[in-house]
Amino acid sequence: MKLLKTNRRDFLKKSGQLLIGFQLFPLLNCTTKEDELHAIYNGIPERPHLGRELIDSWIRLDSEGHVTVLTGKKELGQGIRTALIQIAADELQVDINRCHIINGDTGQTANEGYTAGSNSIEGSGKAIRQAAAEAKFFLVQLASERLDVPLESLTIKDGSIYAADNRQVSYWELLDGQYYKRHITGNAPILEPAQHQYVGKPIPREDIRQLVQGKAHFVHDLSFPDMVHARVLHPPSYGAQLEELKKDKITALPGISDVLVDGNFVAVIAEREYQAVKAWEKMKVIAVWEKPSIETMPSQLFSDMRKHAQKPEVIRTDPKTISSISNAELRLKASYQKPYHMHASAGPSCALAKWTEEGLTVWSPTQGVYPLRATLSDLFSLDPEKIRCIGVPGSGCYGHNGADDVSAEAAIIAQKYPNKTIRLQWMREDEHQWEPYGSAMILDLEAGISADGYLQAMESNLWSDTHSTRPNGQAGHFVSARHLEKSIPFNKRGFSGGAYRNAIPLYIVPHYNLYLHNYEGPLRTSALRGLGAYANIFALESFIDELASLAGLDPFVFRIQNLQDPRAIAVLEELRDKTNWASRNSQENKGYGIAFSQYKNSAAYFAVLAEVELSSDKKSYTLQKLTGVIDAGQCINPDGLINQTEGGMIQSASWTMMEAVSYDENGILSRDWNSYPIISSKDIPVVEVQIINRPELPPLGAGEAAQGPVAAAIANAVFDCTGTRVRELPIKI
Amino acid sequence: MNKSIELHINGERKLLEADPEEPLLYILRNDFALKGPKFGCGLHQCGSCMVLSNGEASYTCRIPCATFEGKKIQTIEGLSQNGKTHPIQEAFFDVQAAQCGYCVNGMIIAALALIKDVPKPSEKEIKEALSKVICRCGTHSRFVDVVKKFTSTT
Numbered sequence: 001m002k003l004l005k006t007n008r009r010d011f012l013k014k015s016g017q018l019l020i021g022f023q024l025f026p027l028l029n030c031t032t033k034e035d036e037l038h039a040i041y042n043g044i045p046e047r048p049h050l051g052r053e054l055i056d057s058w059i060r061l062d063s064e065g066h067v068t069v070l071t072g073k074k075e076l077g078q079g080i081r082t083a084l085i086q087i088a089a090d091e092l093q094v095d096i097n098r099c100h101i102i103n104g105d106t107g108q109t110a111n112e113g114y115t116a117g118s119n120s121i122e123g124s125g126k127a128i129r130q131a132a133a134e135a136k137f138f139l140v141q142l143a144s145e146r147l148d149v150p151l152e153s154l155t156i157k158d159g160s161i162y163a164a165d166n167r168q169v170s171y172w173e174l175l176d177g178q179y180y181k182r183h184i185t186g187n188a189p190i191l192e193p194a195q196h197q198y199v200g201k202p203i204p205r206e207d208i209r210q211l212v213q214g215k216a217h218f219v220h221d222l223s224f225p226d227m228v229h230a231r232v233l234h235p236p237s238y239g240a241q242l243e244e245l246k247k248d249k250i251t252a253l254p255g256i257s258d259v260l261v262d263g264n265f266v267a268v269i270a271e272r273e274y275q276a277v278k279a280w281e282k283m284k285v286i287a288v289w290e291k292p293s294i295e296t297m298p299s300q301l302f303s304d305m306r307k308h309a310q311k312p313e314v315i316r317t318d319p320k321t322i323s324s325i326s327n328a329e330l331r332l333k334a335s336y337q338k339p340y341h342m343h344a345s346a347g348p349s350c351a352l353a354k355w356t357e358e359g360l361t362v363w364s365p366t367q368g369v370y371p372l373r374a375t376l377s378d379l380f381s382l383d384p385e386k387i388r389c390i391g392v393p394g395s396g397c398y399g400h401n402g403a404d405d406v407s408a409e410a411a412i413i414a415q416k417y418p419n420k421t422i423r424l425q426w427m428r429e430d431e432h433q434w435e436p437y438g439s440a441m442i443l444d445l446e447a448g449i450s451a452d453g454y455l456q457a458m459e460s461n462l463w464s465d466t467h468s469t470r471p472n473g474q475a476g477h478f479v480s481a482r483h484l485e486k487s488i489p490f491n492k493r494g495f496s497g498g499a500y501r502n503a504i505p506l507y508i509v510p511h512y513n514l515y516l517h518n519y520e521g522p523l524r525t526s527a528l529r530g531l532g533a534y535a536n537i538f539a540l541e542s543f544i545d546e547l548a549s550l551a552g553l554d555p556f557v558f559r560i561q562n563l564q565d566p567r568a569i570a571v572l573e574e575l576r577d578k579t580n581w582a583s584r585n586s587q588e589n590k591g592y593g594i595a596f597s598q599y600k601n602s603a604a605y606f607a608v609l610a611e612v613e614l615s616s617d618k619k620s621y622t623l624q625k626l627t628g629v630i631d632a633g634q635c636i637n638p639d640g641l642i643n644q645t646e647g648g649m650i651q652s653a654s655w656t657m658m659e660a661v662s663y664d665e666n667g668i669l670s671r672d673w674n675s676y677p678i679i680s681s682k683d684i685p686v687v688e689v690q691i692i693n694r695p696e697l698p699p700l701g702a703g704e705a706a707q708g709p710v711a712a713a714i715a716n717a718v719f720d721c722t723g724t725r726v727r728e729l730p731i732k733i
Numbered sequence: 734m735n736k737s738i739e740l741h742i743n744g745e746r747k748l749l750e751a752d753p754e755e756p757l758l759y760i761l762r763n764d765f766a767l768k769g770p771k772f773g774c775g776l777h778q779c780g781s782c783m784v785l786s787n788g789e790a791s792y793t794c795r796i797p798c799a800t801f802e803g804k805k806i807q808t809i810e811g812l813s814q815n816g817k818t819h820p821i822q823e824a825f826f827d828v829q830a831a832q833c834g835y836c837v838n839g840m841i842i843a844a845l846a847l848i849k850d851v852p853k854p855s856e857k858e859i860k861e862a863l864s865k866v867i868c869r870c871g872t873h874s875r876f877v878d879v880v881k882k883f884t885s886t887t
């Protein structure tokens with residue numbers, strides 16, 4: 001079925017809005033023809049979100065046969081739109097082509113915080129399923145009255161409800177243009193997985209059709225008739241102070257509308273984008289800055305971490321741990337390291353903002369429109385009701401990259417240059433240099449095991465900077481808020497628990513200690529895909545492999561005998577069988593390594609085998625293949641799950657084999673793709689992903705499941721063929 | 734100083750007054766609303782801005798628009814003809830070769846430029862050609878796969 005395209009006014013005229021309020025939100029910004037992206041979402045009248053307990057906060061039906069799903073979660077390239085539409089279409093029992101989705105818009109959708117930690121399907125999916133079930137339940141009751149037959153005798157097909165005698169009435173006829181305010185009661189029956197038509201199937205992502213045709217899709221692609229172009233001249237390094245900028249040299253350039261200087265915040269506005277870029281280049285040359293130097297040099301970073309970390313935070317402690325380790329038959333101690341990594345999004349961050357008398361509108365690639373709104377409200381001391389944040393897809397972000405910062409900067413510029421739409425795009429070096437990195441970490445692990453290879457006790461000590469400085473209401477978390485004349489200082493407010501994510505093993509360890517040494521490092525850090533889990537799993541699963549060889553056991557055997565969770569064991573067994581582990585090629589230049597984890601010890605289970613090959617001079621290695629097995633509970637879209645897992649595997653291989661942010665006393669040196677190389681098509685391994693689907697169990701977040709295990713599997717494979725343990729990332733031999 | 738520039742884009746002759754130094758990318762995106770080519774680095778490092786220029790993959794993020802005078806420029810939007818998408822676009826869709834999709838323009842252009850010269854490329858040649866384009870989502874395996882499938886069936 002083809003979707004009907006109706007503009008907003010027609011919709012209102014014909015009314016027929018079901019399960020939706022009529023009161024319209026005064027638009028801060030009118031949609032124009034040029035606003036190509038907006039037209040895609042333009043199916044329903046806009047209305048602010050009225051509470052999670054209302055059905056129409058999640059699902060709306062109109063009289064023309066459209067279904068609109070509303071979610072506070074953002075599409076980040078993970079295919080969330082398609083997955084949530086599958087859930088809604090199934091539960092409502094309608095053709096999937098009737099369904100639209102609106103993602104993350106403070107003017108319309110629920111506040112679902114950040115789209116992070118792989119919890120969108122677990123959270124938003126559940127709410128949407130519930131709302132769809134309730135909407136249908138309500139409609140079926142109406143139909144039972146209308147057709148005068150008992151509820152149980154009715155059947156549904158694509159939104160039409162049939163009585164046994166074939167009389168029928170559709171959802172849209174039943175609603176007949178009226179608004180029904182209905183609450184989610186929790187009484188509506190939910191379909192059994194066997195009744196699903198879409199969930200569990202590899203439904204293609206329609207947005208990929210737009211992408212392959214080069215249609216406008218990203219925030220970068222938005223344009224408005226009143227749009228002007230901005231660039232920000234960021235300081236050359238953290239904490240640098242602007243001493244001089246000869247503004248007239250810039251304003252004299254063609255097309256320059258304004259040069260804004262507010263403390264150390266410098267921006268240029270131009271009619272044409274290239275004029276802004278040229279002005280930016282010139283400002284870079286003529287601006288004079290006083291630069292403090294970075295004190296902790298990369299060569300001292302890890303020793304400085306040990307020396308200057310805070311008093312350890314006790315996460316887990318058991319008085320018997322130390323004695324059990326010393327009394328164990330076999331003991332091992334090892335230390336692992338990870339450098340700073342960057343998100344390094346393919347497209348630099350970009351946002352649009354417009355400031356008028358009514359308030360501020362921001363089109364943003366943020367992972368959380370509501371947290372962004374709260375933080376902008378703090379920044380401008382402006383009532384949040386006067387701010388609207390509209391989420392528009394950005395380039396893949398994998399956590400907290402420059403998306404929020406660029407949104408705030410566009411808003412700062414818009415405030416100083418009102419009544420025009422400001423389009424601000426970062427330059428490549430802005431993104432590389434100013435995004436918050438994934439923290440460097442040290443992981444000291446010590447354990448005692450029995451002679452037959454059972455874990456007895458273990459102690460972990462972790463050193464890390466924070467893994468979350470998302471701007472959750474505190475303006476100082478926007479990097480440029482610090483640069484303003486009235487500087488809003490950054491206050492870390494403690495360190496995040498993200499540092500010890502997955503540090504606690506899923507293996508059965510009778511006695512366990514975990515200490516976290518929080519460390520204030522030299523570089524800006526925040527959430528990068530998996531947070532601390534990446535390094536923790538790298539260390540733990542390398543260590544487990546070391547323990548297995550200490551005990552003289554096969555790495556599968558050792559892991560399985562120390563695990564209890566049947567799903568954990570199942571992914572390992574599946575991997576072993578699928579890859580014919582027992583008959584692997586044992587040429588001496590080949591290495592095989594495995595690793596496993598359950599992400600967050602609560603989300604998806606993932607086991608992976610890495611195959612590496614040594615070069616003939618034994619001075620380098622190549623990653624040949626990664627085979628993964630994943631159990632993410634009920635699988636909504638198998639192809640989407642595989643796509644995301646393959647991507648996670650390749651991205652993690654890149655982090656693990658080649659990435660480290662480099663810097664010196666003058667600042668960040670990794671400023672582009674040459675100074676921060678990442679994996680390219682030439683060097684990718686073959687990747688294979690197998691799913692263990694459990695339709696009867698709740699879906700589990702999967703987007704970050706591969707990151708840690710892939711790192712350890714590569715390390716273990718390198719050990720397998722070189723006999724040398726590499727405990728430092730990136731893994732070089 | 735603006736000058737009048739004549740460009741051939743997707744089969745149409747386009748005249749405009751522009752700074753001849755202005756890189757083609759900004760003109761495509763802002764003057765002709767061709768949003769397929771993207772800014773990724775502005776440094777000839779990532780390939781997200783590529784178009785076909787006389788059939789060859791060409792960066793557009795630094796090369797002045799005037800350099801493209803007299804050349805046949807084809808952007809990803811121009812691949813679809815008479816409302817029909819190009820078979821390579823279909824192939825990318827069928828394999829669902831995208832995550833965020835920011836690099837897809839570069840990947841499609843790099844693939845087409847390769848196929849023009851080497852209609853039946855080896856896997857190594859495919860990987861080599863796609864290596865011009867940065868993908869941060871790790872979708873490479875699918876891109877290689879599409880081009881492999883596409884060139885072995887056509």
Ligand code: FES
Nearest residue numbers: 773774775780794
């Ligand atoms: S934007 Fe042109 S190569 Fe990166």
Ligand code: FES
Nearest residue numbers: 832834868869870
């Ligand atoms: S799909 Fe996101 S950069 Fe390639």
